[in-house]
Amino acid sequence: MDRIILHIDVNNAFLSWTAVYMLKKGYKYDIRNRYAIIAGDESQRRGIVLAKSNPCKKNGVVTAEAIYSARRKCPYLEIYKPNYKLYKYFSDKMYNYLCQYTDIIERYSIDECFLDYTGSMELFGDPVKIAYKIKDDIYRMFGFTVNVGVGNNKLLAKMASDFEKPNKVHTLFSDEVEEKIFPLKVDDLFMIGKASSKKLHEMGINTIEELANYDVDMLTRKFKSMGKMMHDYANGIDNSPVYYEREAAKSISSSTVLPYNYHDISMIHDVIHNLSCDIGKKLRYNKMYADTIGIWLKYNYFDKVSKQVKLDFSIAADEEIYDNACRIFDNLWNHDDGIRSVCVFISGFSTVRKKQLSIFDNFNNNENMLDNDKLQSVIDEIRDKYGDKVIGYVSDKDNRR
Numbered sequence: 001m002d003r004i005i006l007h008i009d010v011n012n013a014f015l016s017w018t019a020v021y022m023l024k025k026g027y028k029y030d031i032r033n034r035y036a037i038i039a040g041d042e043s044q045r046r047g048i049v050l051a052k053s054n055p056c057k058k059n060g061v062v063t064a065e066a067i068y069s070a071r072r073k074c075p076y077l078e079i080y081k082p083n084y085k086l087y088k089y090f091s092d093k094m095y096n097y098l099c100q101y102t103d104i105i106e107r108y109s110i111d112e113c114f115l116d117y118t119g120s121m122e123l124f125g126d127p128v129k130i131a132y133k134i135k136d137d138i139y140r141m142f143g144f145t146v147n148v149g150v151g152n153n154k155l156l157a158k159m160a161s162d163f164e165k166p167n168k169v170h171t172l173f174s175d176e177v178e179e180k181i182f183p184l185k186v187d188d189l190f191m192i193g194k195a196s197s198k199k200l201h202e203m204g205i206n207t208i209e210e211l212a213n214y215d216v217d218m219l220t221r222k223f224k225s226m227g228k229m230m231h232d233y234a235n236g237i238d239n240s241p242v243y244y245e246r247e248a249a250k251s252i253s254s255s256t257v258l259p260y261n262y263h264d265i266s267m268i269h270d271v272i273h274n275l276s277c278d279i280g281k282k283l284r285y286n287k288m289y290a291d292t293i294g295i296w297l298k299y300n301y302f303d304k305v306s307k308q309v310k311l312d313f314s315i316a317a318d319e320e321i322y323d324n325a326c327r328i329f330d331n332l333w334n335h336d337d338g339i340r341s342v343c344v345f346i347s348g349f350s351t352v353r354k355k356q357l358s359i360f361d362n363f364n365n366n367e368n369m370l371d372n373d374k375l376q377s378v379i380d381e382i383r384d385k386y387g388d389k390v391i392g393y394v395s396d397k398d399n400r401r
Contacts, residue, residue, distance in 0.1 A: 002174070004127045005242065006115040007149040007157035008098065008134060010090075011166035013111035014038040014051035014259075017090045018080055020143040035059070035074040038082050039067050050082055050260070084259045087111075091257070093142055101130065106242045107257045108298075109340050114154050116242040131169045139167065154302055155238035159190055177236035182209035189233055196223065196230070208234050240302040252290075253345035254278040261300045261338025268339055269326055275344040276322035283321075283346065289314035292348035293321065295328045300338040307332045308345070314353050321346065 010016060012032070019032045031053060038051040047067040059073045071077050091110045098105055101124060104116035117127050124130050131148040138146050149161030151172045159181060160172035172180055181189075187197045189208050199222065205211050211219075212234035219227030232238065254275040262268050272295075283290060293315070294308025307328055315321055325344045333339070 002152045004117040005151055005154055005157040006117050007161045008113045009147045009161045010111035011145045012051055016144040017087055021086055035076050036078040039079050042067055087259055104242050104244045106244055110257045110259045114242045135169055153238040154240055155233055156236055174236055184208050186211050243304050251345055251347040252279050252282050253343055255343030257341045263338050272325050273322050276325055277318045279344055279346055280318040280321050283316050288349045289316045289353050290346040290348050293324045293346050295325055295332055297342045298340045300340050
């Protein structure tokens with residue numbers, strides 16, 4: 001039986017979610033219909049366009065463009081700061097709604113989800129009809145629009161959702177590949193960036209059909225492992241599963257979907273620190289220690305990579321979890337591809353702190369661990385009384401100043 005995958009993609013998410021929030025707060029204009037953008041802080045040199053309205057798009061404003069450039073194209077430009085707490089709120093709303101159809105859901109990014117609908121057809125019926133229902137329900141319930149792509153794998157579902165926007169449902173089944181995507185420019189194929197596109201055009205490959213029929217060995221020599229992936233994608237082939245989070249027994253995890261692709265290691269470390277504190281709080285609440293820690297992360301394509309390490313001692317303090325998680329992450333990340341989501345997890349629980357001593361150990365290590373436990377206990381008491389944000393740690397950025 002062929003798989004049935006749905007890809008739900010929020011139309012212009014950051015701006016749409018901001019618009020819905022403002023309308024609910026009584027703002028009389030819908031900024032989706034005005035010359036409006038979501039952008040970073042110009043004073044801190046983060047003044048680039050993160051999202052733009054359709055009127056801005058028609059005037060030539062593009063994502064990642066400098067604000068001063070966007071102003072030249074739209075003199076009456078309205079600028080709104082990003083609000084990632086708000087984005088997560090709406091993202092969670094959508095995710096919780098989608099969970100009624102299947103528990104096999106991958107949060108590919110903060111505004112995109114993949115659903116493996118294969119096992120749900122007997123219960124809910126035709127996937128295309130369900131796709132329309134999802135689209136209409138989300139708009140009716142939450143006030144923003146989505147595109148829904150339906151296909152036989154994640155690649156086809158994602159490409160289908162990109163065909164025409166907004167508020168549309170499209171199909172791209174395996175038997176529709178030649179008709180619907182072969183005529184498209186090779187630049188339109190998922191994961192073909194500007195550099196790869198330029199090389200392909202230089203090789204005389206201008207359409208997806210030409211890439212699909214090109215010699216795969218020659219592509220591999222030119223692009224290495226990426227060449228085989230390009231060839232598969234051009235032919236509509238993608239066997240990657242829908243990754244969904246099912247908390248393993250006897251483990252504690254904390255994960256997050258990032259609002260955009262992170263490349264800055266200090267920003268990723270900050271995220272890992274927040275996840276580590278969340279795990280540490282759960283661990284200490286249960287009066288446990290852990291001796292195994294791991295990281296998984298998803299890149300801005302479909303790949304998910306993970307690594308875990310069994311320690312020769314047990315940990316419980318936030319900074320212990322964070323330090324070990326960062327070491328694993330730094331060795332796991334390829335330092336090139338953007339990070340879409342990250343998870344820290346721990347296991348190997350015990351009720352007492354364990355340390356495997358060798359003749360080379362300094363017994364002061366045990367005293368340091370006891371000191372860490374005492375300090376963490378004081379921090380937990382303060383947080384319980386005054387809230388989690390009342391006390392924190394010096395960040396990587398602060399250490400570099």
